[in-house]
Structure formats: structure tokens, C-alpha cells
Amino acid sequence: MFDRLQVMLMKEFLELRRDPWAIFRLVVPLLLQVIIYGYAATFTVNHVSLAILDLDRSEASRNLASHFVATGKFDVVDHAMTERDITHDIDSDKATMALVIHAGFAQHLRNGQSAPLQVIVDGTNSNTALIALGYVSRIVTQFQTDQMSDPWSNYTGASPPEVAVTLRERPWYNDTIDDRWFFIPGVVGTLTLMQVVSLTAFAVVREREIGTLEQIMVSPIRPVEFILGKTVPFFLIGLGDVALVTVVGIGWFRVPFVGNPLVMLVGASLFLFAALGLGLLLSTFSRTQQQAFALNFFLINPLFILSGFAFPIAAMPKVLQWITLINPLRYFLVVLRSVFLKGTGFAVLWPQLAAMAALGAFMLTLSVLRFRKSLD
DSSP, X not given: OHHHHHHHHHHHHHHHHHOHHHHHHHXXXXXXXXXXXXXXXXXXXXXXXXXXXXXXXSHHHHHHHHHHHHTSSEEEEEEESSHHHXXXXXXXXXXXXXXXXXXXXXXXXXXTOOOOEXXXXXXXXXXXXXXXXXXXXXXXXXXXXXXXXXXGGGOSSOOOOOOOOOOOOOOSSOTTOOHHHHHHHHHHHHHHHHHHHHHHHHHHHHHHHHTHHHHHHTSSOOHHHHHHHHHHHHHHHHHHHHHHHHHHHHHTSOOOOOSOHHHHHHHHHHHHHHHHHHHHHHHHTOSSHHHHHHHHHHHHHHHHHTTTSSSOGGGSOHHHHHHGXXXXXXXXXXXXXXXXXXXXXXXXXXXXXXXXXXHHHHHHHHHHHHHHHHHO
């Protein structure tokens, strides 16, 4: 058995060696996607276009406007003169947000009263709008703090407020709330899943399409040996993908890796078993590479969306939360982020590892049964 399996493995690696473009397709697109995800996949919103309508024209109103500019999150695109200008800026997409400082702003501050301030947001992009509003809240809070630090002799009819509670934020495992520390470990799992599933499915379907599958099946090679010969090389390629993306994430994007590499290796191996099972299962439903491509696209997108890579699983409807339980990528992302940022070990991650092992065993068993049936 091992002699025949060795021949199958040598066949796969020789085919890869004879095709320089195959090596190019395995490495270069992966690196490009890591870099694109690393720079583009972020919840941080910078350079929000801002229009300002200052109806007070006071030192305090100009100070507030300067607070927005100083953060680097906003770009002032228009100093409007009227409310009609604000409406035009929003409607024409010149500005995403407008800040209206009403007359009497400085006077209210001097009297210790609530100062009028209006923020108008273009809500067509809800994500940007919500994040930008969060920025506004922090900027206004900082402005209030700066105003209270001024000598109280500048104010009339007001006394210093008594601060009873001081809120101190202390993020754990990501002190600077850097989005890349969240996304890059997730990229390790998503790119590995896409490549391993695709390679496995296309490799088997290609054998069937060119007619060599029937020739192999009439040889002394048994179906299990054929499946091992097709999956073991892609398992090794998958481990290489994990290592490559991890090195790029640590070396290029400076994502910390504080965990045990052995935990990550075990998690990656169990995840790859499940991914290989998915790819092999796709091949049993496909007669041509075009069908395999369509099924691959149909499968990968839901797995990506329901993995928690970008969208919190807790925010999904209950039915979708239950469906995520059969998604191996969900568990692998937990393992990756925990190992990268928290240094979590087997004692904590064993439920995720056990879930991937169970899913991998089920998918491989189902794939082998389906594959044998497809040969009949």
C-alpha cells in the first residue's frame, strides 16, 4: 500500500514541478491577497469629508473645529456660509458629515450652559456613519475637557463641576485597537480555506475530465490510496500557506505572535482535514472544472460570511448562529486569534480543536463514501 501511495505522491509533486505557473499561482496570489487584506480590510475610517457651518464665529467655535482637524480623521472640504451649502455638500457627496455650530455657542459655554451643536451625517454608508459619529463623540468630549481645564475666571455664573467617576479604558491583547491585529490572523484561515478547497476539488475533477481517473481506478491503486495521494500534497501545501501568511503578518504588518506554535500547528492540521474533506466532497458533485468552480464559489462565500471574520456571529439571527456550528472556519479563526494575541493553549482551545476534528472526520468519511459511489 505504501509503495503505491508513494508513487501517487511523487506523481502529484512531479506535476507541480513541471508546471512553473502552478507554483506561481500557489505563491504570488496568496501574497497579494495578504497585502490587500492587510491594508484594505479595516474598520478604521480616516479622512472623512467634513463641511463646517460656523454661525457663531467665535474663538471657541474655531477651537472646536480645530479639534476635528487635529485628529486626522476628518478632512474639511468646505467652510459653508449657509445651511443650503451644507445640504448641497451632502447631496453631491462632497461631504460625508457636516458640523453646524449655532450662534451663541461661546456664550453658552461662558455661562456654563449646554452649547448648541448639530452634526449631520450621510447615512447611505451606515458603517462609516456610525464610526464617524463615534469619532465626533470622543472629539466633543475632549473639547469639553479642554474647556474645563481653562481658568474658571473666564466663565460667569458657573462653578467647576465635581467629577465623581473617571472612566479609564484599558483594551486587553490589543492596546492600540489596531484592526490589522484582528484581520491578519483571520486572513490566515480564509486564504488557506479558499486555496486548499479549490486545489483539491480541481485536481480530482481534472483527472476525471481528461480521462485518467478511470485508468488509475483499473490499476492496482485502491480508492483510499488514490484519495490519500490527492489530499496529502494539498495538506502540505496548506501548511505552507499557513506558515507563509503567518510570516508575512508578523514580519510585514507587525502582528504579535505570543502563543505556542504547536497549538497553531495542531489547529491548522485539524482545519486542513476539514478543508480537504470539503474539496473532495465538491469533486464528487462535479463532472467538469466549470461545475467545480461554480460549486466552490457557492460554498466559499457563505463559509466566509458565517465565520466571524468580519461580521460578529453574536449579531446574526439564531438560525444562522446554529448554521455556523458546522463551519470549520469559525473554530479555526478563534484558534488563530487566540494563539496570535492571547497566547491561549490547549486547555482553553480544546472545544474548538475537538469541533474541527469531528467536522474533519465527518467530511472526509462522507467524501470517501461519495467518491466511491461516483466511481460506480
